[in-house]
Structures are given as C-alpha cells and as structure tokens.
Amino acid sequence: MPELPEVETTRQGLAPHCIGRRVSEVAVHNARLRWPVPESLADTLTGRLIQRIDRRGKYLLLYCEHEANGHVGVLMVHLGMSGSLRLVEPGTDRKTHDHLVFSLSDREDDLDAEPQWELRYHDPRRFGCCLWLELPVEQHPLLVSLGPEPLSEAFDDQHLFRLSRGKSAPIKSFLMDSHVVVGVGNIYANEALFRVGIHPLREAGGISQARYKALSAAVREILAQAIERGGTTLRDFVNGKGEPGYFQQELSVYGRAGEPCVRCNKPLTEVRLSARSTVFCARCQR
DNA sequence: CGCGAAACCTGACTGC
C-alpha cells in the first residue's frame, strides 16, 4: 500500500479529522514493530492535542502539544510494506494486526468523554514503526540523512548527476536509495525509468545530466499524478472502506512482465534486482 | 566505502 502517494493521501485524509483533537487514550496491543513502540508512549501521548501532521519521505509526523505545559513532541509513524492508519467509529471491532489504537476526542470534552474517532494503526507484517521524537525532528537518526523530497526544488538533474558520479550501482537501486531521494519505491522506480527510456540496470554513474533532467521530471510528474488520484480515496478513510487501486490502471510496466510494451509492443522483460521485481522494455529502455 | 544480500514479519497464492 504505502508508496509515497499513499502516505501523502493518508496524511491529507487524517489531517482534517485529527488536527485540534485530543488523544484521550492510547492502547498498544502489540509493541513489536520494526522498532519497539516505546513503553512510555501511552503516558507521553495521552491528553495531548494534535497540532499538525507533516510528512517526510514515507514518515508521517504528528505534532502533539501537551496541554498543561505546552511541550511539543512528535509521533512518527511509518507504514512499512503493509501498514495503514485508519479512522474508525469508536467501538468498531478491532481487526487482527490492529496494533495501536488512539482514541481522539474533541478538545472541549473531558478526558473521560466518549471519543469521536479511533485512529488505528494496522500492520500485518510489522515492518512499520511508531516512535516518539523530541524537537527538532530533523536530528533524529532515521531522518537526518534522508535525501530531498521528490516534489521539492532540491530534487533536480544537478542533484542526481552530482550524487551519482562514481556510483556503479544500477540506476534503479540508486533511485530507490532514500539517501538520494525519498519516496521512490519499487513501483514508481520501474515506471519512471520506463517513461524516460532508461534501462534499470544501467550504471548510475554513467548517465548524463540531460538524462537525469528527464528522469527527475518524470519522477516528479508520476508522483504528483498519483497523489492527485490518491485524493479520491480520502473519503474512504473516514468511511472505513477499502482503497480503490488508484494507480493500477495507469501502470505501464509494473506487474506487466511478459505483456506487450505500451509503446512498441515487445513483451516486457522481468529481472530481479535485490530481490525486487524489475520490469522493463528491452527495446525502449537503453 | 560501496555494493548486494540478508534480515525483519505475515498472508496470499501456486504447484505438487
């Protein structure tokens, strides 16, 4: 589920219902995520007001203010491979792998009033995490060495060209390295490389700045489009419905190994790169 | 240092 567009969609879906609300209760049903959920999380978080929700790469950052002393800390959530954050009606049956439940109430209500929503962290594979950060968050080890946001000005041909010099790694691995740029997962790495006609196994260090210009633009466009389409799932977070496959119908290569290239009709090739499915057109991508 | 591979998990699916 969570490529960057889905994380951003989650952020946009949660924000209007969470911001200004108070965390009235925290229940940790399974603390064994990618990193253990801090034992003190419930104590730390209970009673805080959610100020805003940011995203850095695929991390969601919920800024939470202590009502009594004004202290602000951040709940940092990563959805891993299989995670989701959903708002449900309080009292909804808890599903297997709903590991954390945050009860949200109106800020005017008492702590023991009925919560308005329950925010549930669901993650079957438990590759995600839920951590507590002190400000400033950029100093945190998981965030400090991340590359630029793909939709920011800092992500351009110059950045990719400079960083790639001397690298023998395949361009697809380079593009998926969060130290190079955040948020480009397996699906969109495949798609972006197809769009600009670059062979996924080509050495990153041997690619021209002109081609990086096309590639950075393609990454930006694809992610922006996917976020736009993800917007249609916003309502579903509140309604508790499953997500529609907003990206699936638009994919040119991912999941289409053996099927004809949309551009030249030659059957698409699939290879494994670091155990990740890599699909490309051997004719269009060089 | 840089790279590929292993590791962390569960569930869905395939083939015998």
Next chain:
DNA sequence: TGCAGTCAGGTTTCGC
C-alpha cells in the same frame, strides 16, 4: 486438504 515454496508496496544492517 495440506504442505512447501515464492512473492509482496520498505528500509536498515550485515558481510564481502
């Protein structure tokens, strides 16, 4: 029906 094997949207850590 069951069981073994493979694969899945991510990212850190290990080992060469």
